[in-house]
Amino acid sequence: MTYLLFIIGLVLLIKGADFFVDGSSKIARGLQVPPLLVGLTIVAFGTSSPEATVSIIAALDGTAGVALGNVIGSNIFNITLVVGITALLNPLKVESETIRKEIPFTLLGSIVLLVVVADTFLQGFQADALTRSDGIILLLIFSIFLYYIFEVAKNSRGNTNDMEVRTEAPKWGKNILFTIGGLAAIIFGGELVVSSATEIAISFGMTETLVGLTIVAVGTSLPELITSITAALKKESDIALGNIVGSNIFNIFFVLGTASTISPLAFEGKLFVDLILMIILTFVLLVFSRTNYRVGKMEGLFLALVYIGYMIFIIIRN
Template sequence: MEYVWLVVGFALLVKGADWFVDGSSNIAKLLRVPPILIGLTIVALGTSSPEATVSIIAALEGTADVSIGNVIGSNIFNITLTVGLAAFIFPLQVQNETIKKEIPFTLLASVALLVLMSDIFLQGLSSNMITRSDGVILLLFLTIFMYYIIEVGLKSRKESREEEISNEDISWGKNGLITIIGLAGIIGGGQLVVTNATEIAYSLGMSETLVGLTIVAIGTSLPELVTSISAALKKESEIALGNIVGSNIFNILFVLGASSVITPLAINEKIFTDIWLMIILTILLLIFSRTKYRIGRKEGLILALFYIAYMVFIIIRN
């Protein structure tokens, strides 16, 4: 029965992503804002909801490794496999603002997280923790990011005030409903995939650690993967890339910020390697974005291969 539900989950993910991208793209037109802003906000927050759910529940249950590992693993998955596959399907055009501000802000959030959790090295304490005050700092960074998004959105609306929407079929009610149903399909489908794939993995004799590092981490990132691939197929590069960049920002600032405010998170020493890798990959994404303002198929393939290498590394390490 698990195999049947697994197929149902994937079907929900694919169709949900299809509707979610269509609805989000049309909402961007109705709001008269660039699609990248919708990707950075509505789409990113929606596809980050599985990570938020898993990490906050893990924090409440006192399993900090799951909470932190889920975020770092998901971000690495997003930068490598999600961007890689989306770019391989259809080269992603990168806006100037994305190169100058959004990707650097992702890098800033990653470095801020590294600094906040390096208590032994920077402060000489006996253990590394993301404390409640650290969580507040992360949430303040999120406030700054949201202020920037609102400012860009208002500026864009002012510049396009005189423009009229040519497609009479675009309406708030229809596209709002499509977006909500699509998001529900993505979240529900992702949950079905994670739950049933985990059951199948256990039945095949996989260890709990390996299941957590592979199926659960990948499962919570499936919404980003499917949404970005669907956007790439529809040639909505801004939504595809905005989804990744926005999701990674929300994962660090909102998910870990909220989780650590609920309860301080103890840091496993192993995770520092993964955070450094996340920072290096974010820099690599920035470099690729600067080449002709696009992430091409060759760069996409390189990023996807990085994820395969990372998977081999964590399997050997653990």
């Protein structure tokens, strides 16, 4: 029964995110919001909502390993397998703004997270943790990011006249219903995933952190994978990469910021390896993106293989 509840929870998370993204994206486009901004905000927030729900519920339940492992595991999954598979299907073009600002902001977020959790090394505390004050810092930085993207939106509005002609009038009632219904499914599905995943972990002798890094991280990242692959096949690279980068920014600053503000999260020592790997992989993505302003098929293959190797490593480590 636990496995069935876990699968039902995942289905609700994925389909809920799908409805949320579909409804909110159409509302945004009806309001003449540029595609890259849609990717960085609405689509990124929608596809990150499973991680947000799972991590916040896990924080409330006192399962810090699931909350932290979910975010770090999801970000690694996004950078490696999501970018990798998407680039293999159709090489990703990268806008200069994404290279100069969004990806470096993701890298900054990963480094900030490393600094705020390294309490024993930097401040001489007895245990590493993501405290409430750390969470407030992350949320303040997130507010700066929101200010930046809304400035981008304001400056881009003058360039959307051609899109205005091509965009048909949105069905507001249907889109609002999709958005609210999707959000409800995400919240209920998240509750099912956390409770059932914790039970599965205990029954198999797995740690909460391992479950967060693997089963929960992959499950909650499926919306990013599906959304980015769909966008790549439609040759909308700006939405595909904007979704991935935006999701990682949301995961670090908003998801962990909110979760740790609600309830401080103890940081397990072995997670430092995963966090440092996340920083390295974000830097690798930046380097790949600067190569002819695209992530090609060879880079995509490399990233996908890195994820397979990472999965083998953490399973052996447990």
